[in-house]
Amino acid sequence: MRYRNDRMLLYIGMADALAAATEYLEFPRDSEHRRRCLEMRSFHSNPIHAFVPGFYTDDTEMSVANARVLIEYSAPYSSLQFADSYVREFARGGQRKGYSSRFHVLWRQVRSGSELLAKIDPRSNRNGAAMRATVIGVLKTVQEVLRVAEVQARISHNTPEGIFSARVVALLSHFALYENAALEEGHTYCLDNLPREDVAQFGYTLSQSRPARPIKAYEHQGISVAIETVHAVVMLMRTSRSLLDMLRQIIRWGGDTDTVAAIAWGIASTRLQDEQLPAFLEQELEGGNAQTGPAYLRQIGYELMAKFA
Numbered sequence: 001m002r003y004r005n006d007r008m009l010l011y012i013g014m015a016d017a018l019a020a021a022t023e024y025l026e027f028p029r030d031s032e033h034r035r036r037c038l039e040m041r042s043f044h045s046n047p048i049h050a051f052v053p054g055f056y057t058d059d060t061e062m063s064v065a066n067a068r069v070l071i072e073y074s075a076p077y078s079s080l081q082f083a084d085s086y087v088r089e090f091a092r093g094g095q096r097k098g099y100s101s102r103f104h105v106l107w108r109q110v111r112s113g114s115e116l117l118a119k120i121d122p123r124s125n126r127n128g129a130a131m132r133a134t135v136i137g138v139l140k141t142v143q144e145v146l147r148v149a150e151v152q153a154r155i156s157h158n159t160p161e162g163i164f165s166a167r168v169v170a171l172l173s174h175f176a177l178y179e180n181a182a183l184e185e186g187h188t189y190c191l192d193n194l195p196r197e198d199v200a201q202f203g204y205t206l207s208q209s210r211p212a213r214p215i216k217a218y219e220h221q222g223i224s225v226a227i228e229t230v231h232a233v234v235m236l237m238r239t240s241r242s243l244l245d246m247l248r249q250i251i252r253w254g255g256d257t258d259t260v261a262a263i264a265w266g267i268a269s270t271r272l273q274d275e276q277l278p279a280f281l282e283q284e285l286e287g288g289n290a291q292t293g294p295a296y297l298r299q300i301g302y303e304l305m306a307k308f309a
Contacts, residue, residue, distance in 0.1 A: 015265035057098025083113030129153035134266035137173025214255030
């Protein structure tokens with residue numbers, strides 16, 4: 001591992017919490033709110049979803065759940081291990097907001113991973129499998145990264161789009177941790193290492209520019225949320241040289257801002273850890289809660305990197 005990133009989960013959480021305030025804003029109604037968020041002087045609530053300022057969403061919570069599986073078990077990792085971890089972290093976080101309505105109802109109903117696997121409909125082509133895949137990049141080989149990204153994706157997003165998006169996020173993270181090439185070369189690394197069928201169907205997201213448009217909540221013009229999310233993340237890796245500039249671009253795009261921000265910061269923070277960030281991002285995250293806040297995210301991040309370093 002060339003670039004150890006003990007604070008990966010903390011960066012995921014900070015970006016998630018800050019961008020959650022801008023998820024699915026409506027314009028011109030929310031233009032002034034977006035302007036305040038772009039100043040990055042404090043956390044804000046979301047005028048649509050009423051998220052509590054400074055609290056992260058399912059993007060971070062499920063990334064933590066995946067990280068705990070990698071820490072607590074050994075390969076080969078199983079779908080049941082991941083499902084159990086999702087149920088536990090949902091309970092730890094107090095059934096937080098941010099999950100899709102369908103998943104939030106399901107998570108409240110189940111008490112174990114086996115029950116979750118029995119009840120879940122895994123046919124989603126949205127970005128839930130990608131949003132939690134950044135931590136998988138810590139695994140030591142490309143083959144294991146691809147396999148585990150797929151295992152956890154199939155639980156809830158067992159579609160070509162869901163699996164592809166998880167593989168790309170995990171590969172980009174692995175590239176940032178283990179390779180010495182510049183971050184903007186990550187898309188080439190993905191093209192070289194993804195299964196051929198993935199490249200044939202979705203490779204354009206790795207090689208073509210993305211129009212400046214919101215990341216929609218649902219499939220739009222035949223393009224799934226998972227594919228839109230990956231395309232946005234790849235563009236950010238290729239063009240951004242600053243975490244804060246990256247976040248500003250995400251907010252200006254609009255749409256599913258917190259998911260894109262959580263993924264992008266989780267990957268890019270491996271190479272941009274020296275950037276000076278506003279102090280409130282860490283100090284006020286989760287209200288400083290010892291059970292879910294910065295100290296917890298730092299500890300999980302340390303354990304994750306220590307196991308594979």
